[in-house]
Amino acid sequence: MTRVLAAAFLVVLSLAAPARAHVVEAGTDLRITQTFAAGEVTFAIAGVSQVPAPLRVSARASRPMSLELELRSLTDGTTATGSVATGREPAALPAVHAGPHELRVQVGDEVSVIPFRVLVPTSALWTMVMDGAFLVSGLLLVGVVLANGRSRLVVAGASAAASVAIALILLSPYLPPARPEGAAPVAEPGRPYAQGRFSTLPARPATGTEFALLLHLVDGATGRPVDDLAVHHEATVHLVVTSRDGAVFRHVHPLRTAPGVLTVRLRVPRPGRYLAHAEIERQGSGGQLLSGAFEVAGEPRPDAPSQQAAAPRLVPSAPTAGSPVTIEIGADGPIQPWLGMPGHLIVRSRDGGHLAHAHGTAAGESVLRFTLTFPERGRYLAWAQYAQEGRLMTRPFTMEVQR
Secondary structure, rough: HHHHHHHHHHHHHHHOOOOOOOOOOOOOOOOEEEEEEEEEEEEEOOOOOOEEEEEEEEEEEEEOOOEEEEEEEEEOOOOEEEEOOOOOOOOEEEEEEOOEEEEEEEEEEEEEEEEEEOOOOOOOHHHHHHHHHHHHHHHHHHHHHHHHOOOHHHHHHHHHHHHHHHHHHHHHEEEEEEEOOOOOOOOOOOOOEEEEHHHHHHHOEEEOOOOOOEEEEEEEEOOOOOOOEOOOOOOOEEEEEEEOOOOOOEEEEOOEEEEEEEEEEOOOOOOOOEEEEEEEEEOOEEEEEEEEEEEOOOOOOOOOOOOOOOOEEEEEOOOOOEEEEEEEEEEOOEEOEEOEEEEEEEEEEOOOOOOEEEEEEOOOOOEEEEEOOOOOOEEEEEEEEEEEEEEEEEEEEEEOOOO
């Protein structure tokens, strides 16, 4: 038995840790970021350990806002209403059932409907076996003590039960977790990618005036609206809008206004052609980048001054296409996480044909490091983003890949 346990331990040490990216687990908080005209808001929907239970919803934003909430169960249609102010105590909305729900959020005249699931933790069979093995081992150890260690059968039983429990502890990171109550049915493999189409309302927006940018998503096989987006890095959609010359940059998170329809209100200071790139991920599928373009008419308007940054440090100093390069960005003070990461880096080729989104690691309290690979030589536009003192900082710069 000792040899078996030693072999199992060595096998565990030789395996890489399993990937857990983009997994919303039962009992944990769900964070979703949405961009309203009044500003960006991050909602935190607290996890629950049982139902019925109060579902606590809080909101965080860079400016004060009041939000009206409505929780609706898709199981039986029951609803509950409440309100929450950013940075204040969470709203408590009663959740009666596990399973699919919708959270309707209203800010002024804007409404977003966020689909999510109330998940309740359950125990996997192997955890019950492990607990039972510990219980049996404890009871048998008491028997060993009472028998003064003279019963070989009791000693062997206690050793075997303890061995089973220890083996399960060692293997627990690699054993499948129990499916929580309220979880979605397992998605079939090979789910098709979504087809995306961008449009604006009005069809020809003007500089300095508010307009809506819409993203319409349909299934590549059925043509039906895609309404199964996964939350990844605290948002269902990461939308990057840039002017053709890169002087205007927006990284926003559209509202779901109807099944398969995502909308965000924008205002830009320059006329011309704008490029839109949306990062999405369907449930049970991989990540996908959708691209489009739209035109803006009018005269140039004053824009907020860009936050200039010192030139980044590159390793190697002369990037080569097809090889990784590390980009080091220095900040003016301590960096705070944004969208679940220390920092984000958006890189776009000059013609807009390539867009990359990298996540940074903290190298000290005021330094970020990003590693990525440029596909070909040329000039690239880049924007580093991070939070500092509760404000979102955007640092634009350019890079040349000459070989």
